[in-house]
Amino acid sequence: MTASADRVPRGLIVSCQPVTGGPMDDRETIVRLALAARNGGANALRIEGYVNVAACDLPIVGIVKRDLADSPVRITPLVEDVRALAEAGATVVAVDATRRARPVSIAELLREIHARGCLAMADIATIDEARDAAQLGFDIIGTTMSGYTGGPVPEEPDLALVRECRAFGKAVVAEGRYNTPSLAAEAIARGATVVCVGSAITWTEHVTSWFADALARKASQGRPTLAFDIGGTKTLAALVNGAVVLDQQVIATPRDLGTEDWFKTLEGLAKPWRGSYDCVGAAVTGLVANGRWSALNPATLAIPGSLPLQDKLESQFGVSAFICNDAQAAAWGEYRFGAGAGRDLIFLTISSGIGGGIVSGGRLLTGSRSLAGSLGQTLKAFGGNRLEDSASGFGMARAAQRAGHPLDAKDIFYARDAGQSWASEIVSSAATDIAGALVNLQILVDPEVILLGGGVGRNAAFQEEVAECLTHIDPRLRPTIEAATLGPISGALGVADLARIRL
Numbered sequence: 124m125t126a127s128a129d130r131v132p133r134g135l136i137v138s139c140q141p142v143t144g145g146p147m148d149d150r151e152t153i154v155r156l157a158l159a160a161r162n163g164g165a166n167a168l169r170i171e172g173y174v175n176v177a178a179c180d181l182p183i184v185g186i187v188k189r190d191l192a193d194s195p196v197r198i199t200p201l202v203e204d205v206r207a208l209a210e211a212g213a214t215v216v217a218v219d220a221t222r223r224a225r226p227v228s229i230a231e232l233l234r235e236i237h238a239r240g241c242l243a244m245a246d247i248a249t250i251d252e253a254r255d256a257a258q259l260g261f262d263i264i265g266t267t268m269s270g271y272t273g274g275p276v277p278e279e280p281d282l283a284l285v286r287e288c289r290a291f292g293k294a295v296v297a298e299g300r301y302n303t304p305s306l307a308a309e310a311i312a313r314g315a316t317v318v319c320v321g322s323a324i325t326w327t328e329h330v331t332s333w334f335a336d337a338l339a340r341k342a343s344q345g346r347p348t349l350a351f352d353i354g355g356t357k358t359l360a361a362l363v364n365g366a367v368v369l370d371q372q373v374i375a376t377p378r379d380l381g382t383e384d385w386f387k388t389l390e391g392l393a394k395p396w397r398g399s400y401d402c403v404g405a406a407v408t409g410l411v412a413n414g415r416w417s418a419l420n421p422a423t424l425a426i427p428g429s430l431p432l433q434d435k436l437e438s439q440f441g442v443s444a445f446i447c448n449d450a451q452a453a454a455w456g457e458y459r460f461g462a463g464a465g466r467d468l469i470f471l472t473i474s475s476g477i478g479g480g481i482v483s484g485g486r487l488l489t490g491s492r493s494l495a496g497s498l499g500q501t502l503k504a505f506g507g508n509r510l511e512d513s514a515s516g517f518g519m520a521r522a523a524q525r526a527g528h529p530l531d532a533k534d535i536f537y538a539r540d541a542g543q544s545w546a547s548e549i550v551s552s553a554a555t556d557i558a559g560a561l562v563n564l565q566i567l568v569d570p571e572v573i574l575l576g577g578g579v580g581r582n583a584a585f586q587e588e589v590a591e592c593l594t595h596i597d598p599r600l601r602p603t604i605e606a607a608t609l610g611p612i613s614g615a616l617g618v619a620d621l622a623r624i625r626l
């Protein structure tokens with residue numbers, strides 16, 4: 124271990140930075156917070172302002188915060204800040220090391236930190252910034268700025284970034300939104316050298332608001348939610364209370380997605396219910412990540428670019444909004460109010476396309492990129508077609524077209540029932556593909572039940588064919604298949620419930 128690594132604090136750093144201008148924002152209170160943190164087991168402190176740094180006796184990560192007119196960089200932006208912190212006795216000097224416009228280069232700040240005999244900590248937001256900092260020669264990388272360089276601040280800490288930062292062989296400080304002991308412990312499990320906690324320990328205002336908000340949310344439960352389900356063909360708007368749809372309207376999905384007119388159309392649908400709801404949820408086809416909506420398969424719905432739908436809905440309706448992939452929302456709907464009834468489940472909708480959602484351990488799994496459960500996008504073979512290309516309603520219609528029968532899925536089923544062999548072959552082939560995918564899902568996720576929804580998925584003949592394929596599978600690997608029960612309202616019920624949980 125190098126001499127500098129020896130001086131890096133371990134365990135817990137407590138950030139003692141009272142809310143600026145708040146009732147605790149004075150030096151005496153900072154010192155009291157610092158002493159209390161030390162008595163509780165903190166090994167070091169993160170302190171803002173060189174005067175405050177001088178007043179405390181634990182190893183200190185010192186910073187100076189400034190609001191500059193021409194740069195968004197706030198943490199220790201100037202060489203004179205580094206100097207003052209070092210003179211005040213900081214062990215570590217932390218600087219904002221994000222790739223944003225700044226008055227002084229990161230390299231210059233780093234030189235000064237080391238020249239003054241302090242350890243240098245880079246407060247970064249991305250893995251590329253971490254790499255830059257490691258290459259420049261910083262001793263410590265902190266995830267401090269993750270979530271704070273634009274867009275809505277996430278609720279969870281960036282544990283994935285902690286793990287990635289380990290690659291550079293530097294000490295890693297997990298910092299930012301480690302608001303519970305178990306999240307802090309998880310950061311250590313992911314390879315953090317030390318965890319820095321601020322708000323949850325020293326921001327009385329924040330901790331108080333967490334409790335106050337939770338109580339207010341509870342008090343508002345039982346109020347209706349405005350829910351949308353925006354699919355490739357239909358858009359449904361509903362006023363929902365728990366499992367009950369109080370009212371609903373359905374229109375063909377307008378193609379001017381994301382335009383002002385389109386938002387006006389949504390507002391028009393919800394007009395009769397104005398004033399009756401206090402949050403809005405939208406279940407949408409395609410990919411939803413960080414409140415933005417984009418297309419996974421533009422053939423289903425051509426969503427223009429990456430749409431900040433969550434924020435837009437919030438400003439359009441003036442209440443808190445939540446958006447989610449439609450199949451994931453439907454999985455949650457079936458779990459809360461439908462055939463899932465509290466069981467670990469996978470919900471698959473097989474209609475014009477194929478979507479899916481996973482609920483495990485009482486949580487909707489969305490995954491790191493919100494792809495979890497998107498079965499239709501899985502490849503049948505590497506470089507080959509997606510499952511959706513062959514086994515969906517559209518896929519079956521394409522196969523029928525190739526066989527000289529330009530019919531949709533519904534008519535293909537009629538033809539099959541009428542004994543047409545070409546139709547039987549198409550249905551069997553789709554059912555076989557789906558059965559294989561279901562076995563793989565069972566092995567990968569091992570749910571108690573897989574629920575089939577959508578026009579094709581709920582077709583009795585299709586379900587029989589799938590069941591027939593599964594009889595050849597080892598019973599230990601064979602999934603339990605049931606029909607979903609909520610039908611076209613599952614996504615709206617699910618997203619309304621998710622929106623309310625987050626409220």
Ligand SMILES: CC(=O)N[C@H](C=O)[C@@H](O)[C@H](O)[C@H](O)COP(=O)(O)O
Pocket residue numbers: 138140169186198267268271298299300301302319320321322323
């Ligand atoms: C982004 C930024 O300016 N973070 C600041 C850095 O000094 C502080 O406001 C945070 O409180 C500190 O990072 C600890 O994080 P949390 O309070 O979430 O435990």
